[in-house]
Amino acid sequence: MSSPSQIHILVEDKRQEMFIRRFLLRRGFDKRKMVFSPVPEGRGSGKQWVHANFANQVRVCRQRNSRASTSMFAMMDADELTVARCLSDLDNELVQSTQKPLDKIHDPIARLIPKWSVETWILYLSSIGASEPSISEDIPYKGSKTEEQWNELIPQASATLDAWSKSSAALPANLIDSLRRGLQEIPRALPAGR
Amino acid sequence: MLKRLYIDNFRCFVNFEYKPERKQLLLGTNGSGKSSLLEAVRAIKEFVLETSTGSKTIFDSTTRTRWQNVPTQVFEIAGEDKGRSFSYRIETTISEKSGVNEVSAEILTVDGAVVVTKSKEGTNLGDGPAKLVPVSPRVKDISLVHFAKDYESVKAFLQWIDTLYCLRINPAAMVDSAVSEAKFPTEDFANIASYYRYLIQNDPEGNLGLITDLKEVLDSFQTFQFEDSDAGRRLIARFGSSSTSINFSLNELSDGQRSLIALYMILHFLIAKGNAVFLDEPDNFISLREIQPWLLAAEDAVEESKGQLILISHHPEILNQWAQEYGVHFVREENGQVRPPKRFKTDMDGLLQPSEVIARGWENE
Numbered sequence: 368m369s370s371p372s373q374i375h376i377l378v379e380d381k382r383q384e385m386f387i388r389r390f391l392l393r394r395g396f397d398k399r400k401m402v403f404s405p406v407p408e409g410r411g412s413g414k415q416w417v418h419a420n421f422a423n424q425v426r427v428c429r430q431r432n433s434r435a436s437t438s439m440f441a442m443m444d445a446d447e448l449t450v451a452r453c454l455s456d457l458d459n460e461l462v463q464s465t466q467k468p469l470d471k472i473h474d475p476i477a478r479l480i481p482k483w484s485v486e487t488w489i490l491y492l493s494s495i496g497a498s499e500p501s502i503s504e505d506i507p508y509k510g511s512k513t514e515e516q517w518n519e520l521i522p523q524a525s526a527t528l529d530a531w532s533k534s535s536a537a538l539p540a541n542l543i544d545s546l547r548r549g550l551q552e553i554p555r556a557l558p559a560g561r
Numbered sequence: 562m563l564k565r566l567y568i569d570n571f572r573c574f575v576n577f578e579y580k581p582e583r584k585q586l587l588l589g590t591n592g593s594g595k596s597s598l599l600e601a602v603r604a605i606k607e608f609v610l611e612t613s614t615g616s617k618t619i620f621d622s623t624t625r626t627r628w629q630n631v632p633t634q635v636f637e638i639a640g641e642d643k644g645r646s647f648s649y650r651i652e653t654t655i656s657e658k659s660g661v662n663e664v665s666a667e668i669l670t671v672d673g674a675v676v677v678t679k680s681k682e683g684t685n686l687g688d689g690p691a692k693l694v695p696v697s698p699r700v701k702d703i704s705l706v707h708f709a710k711d712y713e714s715v716k717a718f719l720q721w722i723d724t725l726y727c728l729r730i731n732p733a734a735m736v737d738s739a740v741s742e743a744k745f746p747t748e749d750f751a752n753i754a755s756y757y758r759y760l761i762q763n764d765p766e767g768n769l770g771l772i773t774d775l776k777e778v779l780d781s782f783q784t785f786q787f788e789d790s791d792a793g794r795r796l797i798a799r800f801g802s803s804s805t806s807i808n809f810s811l812n813e814l815s816d817g818q819r820s821l822i823a824l825y826m827i828l829h830f831l832i833a834k835g836n837a838v839f840l841d842e843p844d845n846f847i848s849l850r851e852i853q854p855w856l857l858a859a860e861d862a863v864e865e866s867k868g869q870l871i872l873i874s875h876h877p878e879i880l881n882q883w884a885q886e887y888g889v890h891f892v893r894e895e896n897g898q899v900r901p902p903k904r905f906k907t908d909m910d911g912l913l914q915p916s917e918v919i920a921r922g923w924e925n926e
Contacts, residue, residue, distance in 0.1 A: 381885075381886045385860075385861075385864075388857060388861070389861075392861075397777060398854045398857060398858055399777055399778075399854045402853060403853065403857070403882075405878075405881030405882055405914055405915075406881075406882070406885055406886065515583075518864050521864075
């Protein structure tokens with residue numbers, strides 16, 4: 368039987384799931400080390416799903432982490448909200464469930480909130496080095512490509528995320544803000560040395 | 562990739578059309594036609610590839626839809642492979658004399674051009690206008706595509722047909738000895754030893770991936786080897802550490818272990834190679850812990866290889882992972898025939914998982 372999973376991932380749709388999975392595989396995690404909560408029921412309800420499950424999954428992560436290394440990635444699209452507002456909303460979920468707010472040192476939990484949607488990150492991370500126009504967080508890109516086209520960009524995007532989330536990485540000067548915040552969150556959810 | 566399937570007057574399918582996507586989960590209650598769909602695809606493949614004895618299913622007149630009294634069955638498939646497009650249609654009609662099905666019409670189109678036709682008017686093998694050709698008893702049960710003049714197009718078509726796999730793993734049927742190599746797995750993976758004997762010679766990269774994954778999945782698994790036996794070359798699974806090892810023949814493993822081996826073979830040797838795989842209830846026998854890792858790996862393999870994976874399952878883990886994005890629902894009408902499949906959807910946004918919706922019988926509302 369497989370060894371226990373180590374990283375729990377809460378996402379709002381399949382594309383986010385593929386993006387995070389590719390990133391973790393790239394980072395050297397075996398696929399059995401990660402477990403994904405099922406993508407939520409119904410289209411367009413992803414953010415609601417992440418909100419509804421975030422506090423409970425944080426509680427689970429904290430409880431198991433006392434006996435075995437356990438970490439968590441939570442990802443949701445900011446859509447029309449600011450990233451700061453979304454982070455604050457997630458903190459409120461913890462408060463309402465009578466838990467402590469996230470401790471940035473001791474809680475191995477990363478909250479990834481791309482502005483508009485994960486497609487902004489995928490496009491930005493996959494177009495680095497190419498002669499693509501610069502990617503703006505003011506523009507929602509979700510509908511600009513087909514599902515197949517987005518899926519084809521994911522391997523490159525997750526590889527760049529892997530490279531940039533390492534402590535020694537040199538980041539571009541024009542890094543989009545939501546991605547910069549995400550890169551700061553990632554090391555928290557990775558075991559030491561990863 | 563299979564793009565279209567049309568079936569008429571076969572089991573519960575009447576004038577039924579289905580256009581599968583690259584990844585799909587077929588949902589539906591027991592008896593809603595999901596497995597019969599695989600049977601139809603398998604029958605077409607069997608008939609087209611068979612050059613000696615003919616396909617049993619395609620000539621079985623008892624497979625006609627029970628509540629109709631229509632003599633003709635129609636099967637049609639269309640798809641793409643390596644930049645070429647294919648469309649194939651076969652009609653069988655029950656003979657008043659013999660009471661068995663006979664091929665009454667056949668047409669193969671490759672890249673929009675007709676390669677071979679057979680109809681009441683006669684047969685055209687691509688060598689001019691249709692003409693009535695006397696068909697010898699030996700030839701009557703064989704697809705006419707094998708006699709077409711445009712062999713290059715036929716060869717491409719047959720190669721595409723070869724990429725369609727309809728599988729339902731049955732660990733109890735698996736034979737652990739291989740008298741010879743088998744290029745293809747049987748529907749139930751009964752020939753797993755013969756198939757693997759072929760693969761280790763012809764796909765070392767896939768085999769490396771298989772062994773790596775099985776080391777993760779099966780406690781202390783090391784590798785496979787073949788040993789001579791009276792029944793042929795016996796497939797042995799070696800377990801243990803580098804200092805001590807214990808050999809087990811395949812038949813000594815549990816049903817779950819054998820199913821996992823077959824699943825990872827399908828992943829590395831079929832899905833990762835860009836084939837179109839229909840897999841009926843892959844979750845049978847395997848532990849809950851193993852379903853998601855296999856499913857996610859299979860999903861990645863489909864994306865990378867541009868293959869196709871169509872699953873039939875009732876397992877909550879698979880329903881929750883795939884139903885929302887890839888689920889299509891099979892439902893039978895009151896008169897018994899299967900409706901065209903519809904996308905799975907519900908208004909229980911964010912409230913219930915797909916498996917919960919289905920468990921309550923709310924998926925059709």
